[in-house]
Amino acid sequence: MDVWECVSKLELVVFLKEQWSWIKEFGNSDFTVAFIGSLAGALGGAWAAQRIAERAKYKEQLMTEMKLTNAATSVAFGMVSSLLALKAQHILPIKTEYDKAKQEFTEAMASPHKQQKEIVFIADFRALTPPICSIDVLQSYVHGKLMMKSRPLALIGALAEALEGIKFTNNLRNELIHNFKNNNDEDYKSRQAEVYFGITQVDGKRDTRYNDLLNAVYNKTDDAIFFCMLLMKDLNEHCTKTKELYEDKFGKGEIEPDIATFEKPAKAGLLPDEAKYSDWITSFQSRPKKLSRLQRFKNWLITELFKKRSFKLG
Incomplete structure (x- = not known):
């Protein structure tokens, strides 16, 4: 690794350490909470609206x-x-x-x-x-x-x-x-x-x-x-x-x-x-209906359980 890269990373760590208390206060502020909540709500609302539109279509x-x-x-x-x-x-x-x-x-x-x-x-x-x-x-x-x-x-x-x-x-x-x-x-x-x-x-x-x-x-x-x-x-x-x-x-x-x-x-x-x-x-x-992966797994599981049960009974 280059010497200058090490110095740059060290300076960044020092800077973050010095500013950590401010970053923490900003993250817990009412503005940040409201902003992140609004963003999540907007994304969730858009996703829900798209799902509703697709369902209606x-x-x-x-x-x-x-x-x-x-x-x-x-x-x-x-x-x-x-x-x-x-x-x-x-x-x-x-x-x-x-x-x-x-x-x-x-x-x-x-x-x-x-x-x-x-x-x-x-x-x-x-x-x-x-x-x-x-x-x-x-x-x-x-x-x-x-x-x-x-x-x-x-x-x-x-x-x-x-x-x-x-x-x-x-x-x-x-x-x-x-x-x-x-x-x-x-x-x-x-x-x-x-x-x-x-x-x-x-x-x-x-x-x-x-x-x-x-x-x-x-x-x-x-x-x-x-x-x-x-x-x-x-x-x-x-x-x-x-x-x-x-x-x-x-x-x-x-x-x-x-x-x-x-x-x-x-x-x-x-x-x-x-x-x-x-x-x-x-x-x-x-054509025979193609089974989903879940249905194929269920069929395989039932078959395996039946084999084990038959083996024990035998």
Whole structure:
């Protein structure tokens, strides 16, 4: 150590020793006590105010999340209701009568007495108008406003694709119906039934366009209904979990998750078969909840105590 540094430190010690009584009196003075108390109060008050503000902000975030989730559920419910109405009023009756007529026509054509029997059927050429579904509004909730991940994000894409599929195949069906009605060719009229039902004709040709398009409209409608209902289920679970977080921090709240039931459509046979969509149900599994350090320590301690107790008993 440098000599001058030693001298400086020695001088400082001497100075503090000489002024100690004054320093002690100043530290115990009313001014110092008040100043330090005010400073501690200010720091403590600022910390408390920050905690209160953060708590209020978190509370507002949870409430907003529940409100937005319920709003998204309402949009999805309106969408699935429109799709179920379309299926009940138009698509299912048309498809049911078509399949029945096709079966009867096929059996009649296979009969050895077909030349002696007149085959009569009614071609249902009703044009369909798909409902206007607010997929953009629903997408803005799930992708932008809500804190959601995993399956709901994939469901939005699948639902949008199914709705576009309904529109596309239905337009093709309506166009094909228009061509059927305006085709005055005698050769076409003689084989109109085979073309309508997609059955192999006498010359070996087979036109399955109408059959395929009607099945496509039916299947795409089922897809949209299933994806929309599954999304509603995920939205309900998300709102329920958010509600649990809210009640754990702030007690019982005023917002409840919106729950929709589809008992009547189920009884009417309008709901899609879930077996067709098993991958969507089983592929997205929640990760196990990560335990905190305290919980891991508790589990370890219980295990160790159990081992020792078992050893003593043995």
